[in-house]
Amino acid sequence: MIIQDVINYLEELAPLNYAEDFDNVGLLVGDKTKPLTGVLVTLDTLEDVVEEAIENNCNLIVSFHPIIFKGLKSLTGKDYVERTVLKAIKNNIAIYAIHTALDNALLGVNHMISEKLGLTNKQILIPQKSTIKKLTTFVPNAEISKVRNALFAAGAGSIGNYSNCSFNIEGYGTFMGNDNANPTIGNKNETHTEAETQITVIFEKHKQNQILKALFNSHSYEEVAYDIVTLDNKNQEIGIGMIGELKKEMSESNFLDxxxxxxxxxxxxxxxxxxxxxxxxxxxGGSGSFAINAAKAQKADAYITADLKYHDFFSANNQILLADIGHFESEQFTKNLLTAYLTKKITNFAVVLSKTNTNPVNYF
Structure with a gap:
């Protein structure tokens, strides 16, 4: 197994396509083609965490937060970021950050918080926009099942609890190949009319490359006619935050306890x-003041997040209980989530849960 194999598993859970634009996710340090010796999972990558990876013979650190967030202009060891990166490079340790890709994943950070609180009837709080696309293509009638099944196998045609969804319209296509063409049906320099079916399917945007590959491999035409558009439909499986219900209602003070x-x-x-x-x-999880209005709009009785500023609390406006539990505290179980996930996927390599406390905030 190589480092890229672990990355593939992580991106099944949280495709990087859904990370926020401001973020810096993916492989930040190291060579993805190197053989894997072990994985250390952490919330933050610091010098002590790199040392912990060395001690556990792990040459890949899977970190929730990215150690490199803004561009590095030098590597002289003048701050904790540069020292951490230098130490990882010196010891041939790769660093992969998942951050807001996992924030936006259905079974990610906010799912973990919801599980800790025992919430039921869970839904995404703010579905991410422009995550669903629609493919329309035109297929000779003799190839309909072959092409359609290939698209389904590649991940197209899934809507909520339903799969293999498509819409099909029969009609006639015309085309004429020039001298350089190699038509599979019809002759060069002659207009050909073919009985075809228009197939329309939707898919999540991170699957586009594999779906187009399936289309081209299963379709017999030299030039495959197709178009892809981005839809405004809500995707309830991708987005940030989560909302659900407690098993039993509580008083406000009991709830905070x-x-x-x-x-x-x-x-x-x-x-x-x-x-x-x-x-x-x-x-x-994390800084969530931007979602206060979304929580109020969905009639939440309480909203749990972190990093609220003084004036953010006025936004409660006698409509909701706002609770700032701390940035680290809201995300601390994320590394447990990732460790459990990778342990199921990787059975012949060590997946180590970091014991290093990376919380920079202390309480007096």
Whole structure:
């Protein structure tokens, strides 16, 4: 097994296509073709984490946060970022960051928080836009099943709980090849009319390359006619944040005690109590002030996130209980999620859960 094999597994869980534009995800340091010796999973990559990887004979660090966020103009070891990168390079250790790709994954960061809180009826809080595409192509009637099944096998035609979804219209296509053409049907320099079926399927954008490859490999035409458009349809399986319901409603004070215990946080900063029970809860790991209005719009009783500023708490506007549990605290179980996932995928290599506490915030 090589490092790229682990990357392939990670991108099945959280395709990088869905990471936010501002982010820096993927393989940040190292050679993806190197044989794998072991994987260390961490929330942050620091010098101590690289040392931990060395001690555990792991030449790949899978990190939630990227150690390189902005461009590096030098590598002199003047700060913790440069020192960490230099140490990884010196010891032939690769670093892969997954960050907002996992934030936007259905079974990612916010799913983990929801599980810790025992939420039911979970849904994405803010579905990511422009993640669904539609392919239309034209196929000779004799090849309909072959091409359509190839598209389905490549991942096209899935809508929620349904698969193998397509729409088909019969008609006639015309074409004429020139002297350089090599037509599989008809003759050069003669207009040919062929009974064809128009096939339309939708797919998630990260599957586009594999779906086009399946189309070209299964279609007999030298030049395959097709078009792809991006849809505005909501995709309830890709997006940031999550909203669900507690198994039993709680008072506001009991709810915050419950969150404090289950999320293992030292303290919770919160907006004013409203004197109403908590049942419907929205969550978003990391900095989540931008989603306050989305939580209110979906009638959440409480919204759990981190990094709220002074004026953000006014946004509660007597409509919702806002709870800032801390950035590290909201994301701390992410490395457990990744370790469990990779352990199931990789049975013959060590997947090590980092023991290094990377939280830069201390409480007095």
């Amino acid at each position: 419950f969150v404090k215990t289950n999320m293992k946080t030292e303290c919770i900063r919160h907006s004013a109590f409203l004197g109403k029970p908590i049942k419907k809860v929205a969550v978003l």
